[in-house]
Amino acid sequence: MSRYRLVLTPAQETALRDHCAHARFVWNLCVEQEAEWRPGRGKMPGFAGRCRQLSEARADNPWLAAGSSIVQQQAIRDHNQAMRNFFAGTHRRPTWRKGGRDEGFRIVAVKPGDVRRLNRKTAEVRIPKAGWVRFRLSRPVPEDVKSFRVTMDRAGRWHVAFAAIPDPVPAPGSGEVIGVDRGVTVSAALSTGVLLNVPRLSPGRQDRLKRLHRKLARARKGSKRRAKVKLAIGRLKAREADARKDWCEKVSTDLARRFDVIRVEDLKIRNMTRSAKGTVERPGRNVRQKAGLNREIAASGWGLLVARLEQKAPGRVEKVNAAYTSQRCSACGHVDAKSRESQARFACTACGFACNADMNAARNIAAGHAVTARGGDGVARPVNREPQLLLQMV
Numbered sequence: 224m225s226r227y228r229l230v231l232t233p234a235q236e237t238a239l240r241d242h243c244a245h246a247r248f249v250w251n252l253c254v255e256q257e258a259e260w261r262p263g264r265g266k267m268p269g270f271a272g273r274c275r276q277l278s279e280a281r282a283d284n285p286w287l288a289a290g291s292s293i294v295q296q297q298a299i300r301d302h303n304q305a306m307r308n309f310f311a312g313t314h315r316r317p318t319w320r321k322g323g324r325d326e327g328f329r330i331v332a333v334k335p336g337d338v339r340r341l342n343r344k345t346a347e348v349r350i351p352k353a354g355w356v357r358f359r360l361s362r363p364v365p366e367d368v369k370s371f372r373v374t375m376d377r378a379g380r381w382h383v384a385f386a387a388i389p390d391p392v393p394a395p396g397s398g399e400v401i402g403v404d405r406g407v408t409v410s411a412a413l414s415t416g417v418l419l420n421v422p423r424l425s426p427g428r429q430d431r432l433k434r435l436h437r438k439l440a441r442a443r444k445g446s447k448r449r450a451k452v453k454l455a456i457g458r459l460k461a462r463e464a465d466a467r468k469d470w471c472e473k474v475s476t477d478l479a480r481r482f483d484v485i486r487v488e489d490l491k492i493r494n495m496t497r498s499a500k501g502t503v504e505r506p507g508r509n510v511r512q513k514a515g516l517n518r519e520i521a522a523s524g525w526g527l528l529v530a531r532l533e534q535k536a537p538g539r540v541e542k543v544n545a546a547y548t549s550q551r552c553s554a555c556g557h558v559d560a561k562s563r564e565s566q567a568r569f570a571c572t573a574c575g576f577a578c579n580a581d582m583n584a585a586r587n588i589a590a591g592h593a594v595t596a597r598g599g600d601g602v603a604r605p606v607n608r609e610p611q612l613l614l615q616m617v
Contacts, residue, residue, distance in 0.1 A: 224463065225365055225389075228360040229373070229381040230345075238353040239373060240382065245290040246298040246328040247320045249277065253302040254319055273299045275578030291351040297329040323453075327374035338364055338385075348383055358383055360530045365389075392479035400484040402589025403528075404548070404581050407519045408566055411474065412581035414589035418476060421524050422466040424459065432459050467524045475531040479539070485532055486588050489542035492526050543588050552576055553586035 231239065253273065260267055268276065274296055281288040287295070308314035330350065337349040346364060347355045350373065365387030372384045402414035411419040424432065435456045442449035478485055496517040501507030533540045549569075551558045557573035564570050569580040 224385060225362060226382045226384040227346075227361060227364075229383055229606060230357045230359065231381055235350075235356055236381070237404070239350070239375070240326075241290060242294045242328045242350075243326040243375065244322070245287060246294050247322065247326075248287070248318075249295045249298040250302055250320050252316055253303055257306070257317075270299055270303050270457055271585045290486050293330060293332070293351060294328045297331060301329065315608070324377075327372055327531075329370060329372045331370040333369055335367075335372060336592055337370065338482045340364070356383075376461055378461035379454060379457070380461070391537050392476060394479075394483050394539060395481060397483060399482045400486065401478060401482040402486045402543075402587070403478070404585040405487075405488065405490070405523065405525045405528070405590055406581055407516070409581045410470075410523045412579070412585045414582070414585040416582055417580070418581065419470075421522065423472050424523070428459055428462075432456065435459070436459075438493070455497040463522070467522070468527065471524050471527045473530060475535055479534065479536040484539055484541060486535060486541045486543050486591055487529050487532070488548065488588060489546035490525065490545055492520065496520050541591065543591055548587040549580060551583075551587050553578075553590070554584045 247399040256267065256273075258469035277295055277299065279293075281292070297328050301520055302317055305314065305317040309316045338346065338347045341357070342359065344360055345357055346360045347357045348371065350356050365385050368385040368387055370386045372386070373381065374384070375381050400401075404412040406412065409418045410421040413419070423429075435452055439449065439452045439456065442452055481543055498510075498517070499507040499513035500510045507513070528536070547558050550560050552562060552569075552571035552574060555571060555574040557571055559572045562569055563580055565580070568577070570577040
């Protein structure tokens with residue numbers, strides 16, 4: 224999607240907030256229906272059935288009828304799609320939406336005249352109940368758009384995103400292969416020897432964020448002071464998220480343009496970032512350390528980087544088994560946990576090869592090795608034999 228910043232008047236912002244409230248209300252009704260369903264109660268109504276229920280609710284509630292039927296119907300369609308994703312096993316079950324979080328709505332059946340350009344830097348889009356709303360023309364608007372989504376982020380910024388699938392980045396045709404090792408200290412290590420890091424907040428902003436969190440803990444819930452502090456925290460978080468997304472976009476575009484095949488580790492990020500607090504009967508260990516690691520993984524953009532690579536280079540991204548890629552020597556193939564001397568240094572105990580540990584793992588990923596605990600896969604090479612040094616007779 225192509226996203227643009229909206230420039231709103233106070234009246235338009237009020238109308239968009241009403242749309243968000245109506246979409247959230249309809250979504251939560253769908254979630255409540257799913258939660259109350261039990262076997263033997265009949266079939267759950269689909270999109271058409273819920274639209275008929277929505278018409279009855281609009282007739283009984285003037286405040287709901289004052290909103291846009293398109294916004295409310297599309298909230299039902301979004302929930303139906305979320306349930307299909309849940310049953311397909313690709314997403315979690317849809318949950319309740321809360322005011323101030325996940326704010327947004329979708330508009331469909333967009334006509335060619337509903338989006339028009341005003342000048343070199345400004346354009347406008349027609350939104351039901353809000354009229355013509357201006358947005359910054361930071362890039363050309365995709366042609367023949369049929370729908371768009373309006374969202375508000377945690378920093379209070381409004382955006383419009385037009386649904387359009389961009390063309391993939393063409394392959395260079397050079398036949399080159401690159402491996403990408405994702406980490407926390409080094410966000411992305413390339414097999415070419417380049418180490419990349421996601422930009423973070425400056426030390427001053429990080430200290431300010433900590434002070435704001437302490438201030439938020441002391442603020443009374445529902446107070447204006449608490450809302451003001453939450454907005455300040457949201458602006459800092461949005462700045463960090465924008466920098467991370469920009470980094471992922473630039474790195475993924477650069478890799479898609481330069482290499483024909485891009486190999487990454489097949490990581491289960493959702494499983495890796497699960498909480499370690501456990502239960503009351505069986506409490507977890509090192510909970511604070513694990514929580515810190517989870518935050519660092521989320522801040523490194525692991526999932527976003529691979530997702531954008533798969534979208535920009537479809538069919539050219541290969542996922543390699545991540546087992547023992549950091550313990551295998553990229554020069555001789557020997558596998559030993561002792562070779563990983565530290566987070567940053569790798570020194571093979573068999574051949575003496577030494578280099579940066581993340582770079583060594585990236586080279587193994589580029590080679591596409593699926594390493595087992597015993598040093599081989601048992602098919603292409605021996606299972607438990609170590610490499611032998613070649614001695615030249617003089």
